[in-house]
Amino acid sequence: MKILVPVKRVPDPATTIRVLPDGSGIATDNVKWVINPFDEIAIEEALRIKEKQGSGEVVLISVGQTAWQEQLRTGLAMGADRAILVKADTPLDTLAIARAIAKVASDEKPELIIIGKQAIDDDSNQIGQMLAEMLGWPQATFASKVELAGEKCTVVREVDGGLETVAFPMPAVITTDLRLNEPRYASLPGIMKARKKPLNEIAVDSLGVDLAPKLKIKTLNAPEKRQAGRKVASVEELVQVLHTEAKVI
Amino acid sequence: MADFISDLDFYQLDELLSPEDRMTRAAVRQFVQREVTPHVEKHFADSTFPLELIPRLAEFGVFGANLKGYGCAGMNNVAYGLIMQELEAADSGLRSFASVQSALAMYAIYAWGSEEQKNRYLPLMAQGKLIGCFGLTEPDHGSDPGGMETRARKDGHGWILNGMKRWITNGSIADLAVVWAKIDQGITGFIVEKGAPGFSTRDIHGKFSMRASITSELFFDDVRLDAGAQLPAARGLKAPLACLTQARYGIAWGAIGAARTCYQCALDYTRARKQFSRPLAGYQLVQNKLVNMLTEITKAQLICLRLGQMKDAGTMRPEHVSLAKRNNVQMALDIARTARDMLGANGIVNEYPVIRHMLNLETVNTYEGAYDVHTLILGRDITGIGAFD
Numbered sequence: 037m038k039i040l041v042p043v044k045r046v047p048d049p050a051t052t053i054r055v056l057p058d059g060s061g062i063a064t065d066n067v068k069w070v071i072n073p074f075d076e077i078a079i080e081e082a083l084r085i086k087e088k089q090g091s092g093e094v095v096l097i098s099v100g101q102t103a104w105q106e107q108l109r110t111g112l113a114m115g116a117d118r119a120i121l122v123k124a125d126t127p128l129d130t131l132a133i134a135r136a137i138a139k140v141a142s143d144e145k146p147e148l149i150i151i152g153k154q155a156i157d158d159d160s161n162q163i164g165q166m167l168a169e170m171l172g173w174p175q176a177t178f179a180s181k182v183e184l185a186g187e188k189c190t191v192v193r194e195v196d197g198g199l200e201t202v203a204f205p206m207p208a209v210i211t212t213d214l215r216l217n218e219p220r221y222a223s224l225p226g227i228m229k230a231r232k233k234p235l236n237e238i239a240v241d242s243l244g245v246d247l248a249p250k251l252k253i254k255t256l257n258a259p260e261k262r263q264a265g266r267k268v269a270s271v272e273e274l275v276q277v278l279h280t281e282a283k284v285i
Numbered sequence: 286m287a288d289f290i291s292d293l294d295f296y297q298l299d300e301l302l303s304p305e306d307r308m309t310r311a312a313v314r315q316f317v318q319r320e321v322t323p324h325v326e327k328h329f330a331d332s333t334f335p336l337e338l339i340p341r342l343a344e345f346g347v348f349g350a351n352l353k354g355y356g357c358a359g360m361n362n363v364a365y366g367l368i369m370q371e372l373e374a375a376d377s378g379l380r381s382f383a384s385v386q387s388a389l390a391m392y393a394i395y396a397w398g399s400e401e402q403k404n405r406y407l408p409l410m411a412q413g414k415l416i417g418c419f420g421l422t423e424p425d426h427g428s429d430p431g432g433m434e435t436r437a438r439k440d441g442h443g444w445i446l447n448g449m450k451r452w453i454t455n456g457s458i459a460d461l462a463v464v465w466a467k468i469d470q471g472i473t474g475f476i477v478e479k480g481a482p483g484f485s486t487r488d489i490h491g492k493f494s495m496r497a498s499i500t501s502e503l504f505f506d507d508v509r510l511d512a513g514a515q516l517p518a519a520r521g522l523k524a525p526l527a528c529l530t531q532a533r534y535g536i537a538w539g540a541i542g543a544a545r546t547c548y549q550c551a552l553d554y555t556r557a558r559k560q561f562s563r564p565l566a567g568y569q570l571v572q573n574k575l576v577n578m579l580t581e582i583t584k585a586q587l588i589c590l591r592l593g594q595m596k597d598a599g600t601m602r603p604e605h606v607s608l609a610k611r612n613n614v615q616m617a618l619d620i621a622r623t624a625r626d627m628l629g630a631n632g633i634v635n636e637y638p639v640i641r642h643m644l645n646l647e648t649v650n651t652y653e654g655a656y657d658v659h660t661l662i663l664g665r666d667i668t669g670i671g672a673f674d
């Protein structure tokens with residue numbers, strides 16, 4: 037089975053993010069970049085499916101700049117078979133990225149696309165759903181368990197207040213939630229092997245899809261600084277304050 | 286324990302690393318952060334080695350990572366150094382385990398062993414299924430290994446080994462010991478397997494340093510060895526010294542990891558703790574200490590990166606390693622002691638990693654060529670006059 041895993045390059049969650057003074061973006065000097073953690077879970081799930089089936093191919097895809105190769109190589113070091121970098125020199129919006137991935141998917145014809153439910157930088161949570169729509173495939177979002185049987189796939193989804201089990205035919209799109217699995221580390225022999233695995237570049241312009249931006253980021257603001265806490269003298273005062281000021285009881 | 290594993294790259298040396306080097310470091314750092322630092326303080330307190338990490342480190346490819354073939358990862362030496370750095374950022378004992386397994390025991394077999402010995406031991410050692418130790422130092426012969434008293438005498442086709450070794454990391458948990466002994470022709474090495482009649486070990490207790498690491502004595506009482514136990518290419522003191530060069534190379538990198546953890550801890554602590562009217566980090570005396578630490582760590586990083594490049598190019602001499610080991614470990618020890626002081630009373634408890642690193646680094650400064658011995662090695666190199674023989 038061929039599984040396509042879209043991968044996004046995002047700032048390391050441990051990095052302190054600073055918004056640029058003009059609000060146009062974040063300062064990227066001294067930022068370490070990693071694979072979006074939810075996409076890492078997607079890679080792990082794809083590798084587990086391949087290992088369980090004993091055959092298949094895990095193909096990674098990114099839409100971004102040359103530097104994104106580094107995250108694709110990390111995914112190859114985890115065990116993916118090959119990678120495709122759709123090169124876009126300027127950042128694209130979500131819809132354009134989904135169109136680019138959908139176009140490549142229609143050529144690659146994977147049985148499954150597994151992708152993180154959202155990227156930890158912009159938290160937009162859209163690509164998986166857009167891909168399902170564009171390709172006309174079923175989708176199972178926020179997966180916490182994936183089981184394959186023949187042509188059918190069963191996914192347990194994390195929904196508000198519980199779990200929902202859905203079954204659907206493949207090809208399909210699955211987006212991964214945090215509890216689906218714990219991704220493996222790229223091993224040292226894996227890193228050595230990754231060097232020789234194919235990483236093909238495709239220019240985004242050559243795909244013939246509409247890349248015109250529909251979304252414009254107007255400004256970014258840093259979260260407001262948290263106010264220092266305050267001490268109260270007695271339980272009575274605490275109850276009073278929770279009632280009159282915080283209005284939680 | 287708070288997590289002080291951090292990045293410290295003031296001179297943007299990352300730009301000089303290959304993507305594979307960076308990927309290697311990132312993977313090991315993540316592993317250490319998740320699986321080592323949460324447990325290391327308890328191992329130090331209980332004086333136990335985290336045995337459960339051995340299969341994980343093996344799966345990762347850490348053992349013999351810079352050796353080629355025999356199931357080893359075949360990394361370059363800069364990547365290998367970065368691995369050592371990340372391991373020692375957690376604890377010098379963990380890096381010591383990896384150094385002894387890889388740079389001493391495996392390297393001895395790799396460099397001086399027969400093809401049969403290499404095929405028999407190296408793949409299993411890379412998989413962590415066989416643990417090795419390295420017996421060179423004796424109770425009365427530390428800096429002067431050439432004075433060793435352990436002897437092997439010919440007995441038919443085999444050998445009879447007698448003597449003792451002390452300060453042997455991994456000694457009692459090792460499945461095999463690479464043991465150096467005198468024969469009529471000079472010094473040579475033997476592989477002694479655990480359970481050989483007459484071979485016993487005893488752990489050294491009461492350590493205030495390297496508590497999360499096992500240190501033992503090895504005793505050889507008429508141990509009968511086959512002819513095949515001898516490392517055929519190991520002739521003379523240069524054979525074990527070549528192994529020490531490999532280990533010292535890793536130590537020079539490892540020390541940066543320990544220093545970095547102490548620096549980061551002192552930086553975070555002094556920025557957060559207020560005394561009088563401002564954070565401690567707002568005082569000139571404290572800033573002076575922090576800036577000295579940053580400067581020394583950056584210099585050590587530059588030394589190691591260049592040393593790694595020379596090792597890969599085949600132009601590194603043992604004296605180059607002496608300079609790096611001598612400088613970097615003393616640097617790390619100084620930083621750990623200063624950081625201990627900067628943390629005040631909090632610097633003496635294991636809520637912070639500083640005092641553990643400080644105590645460990647006393648060992649690191651002593652073993653694998655004490656600071657003063659490296660001084661003499663370098664002194665001989667630049668003057669042409671040996672001051673210690």
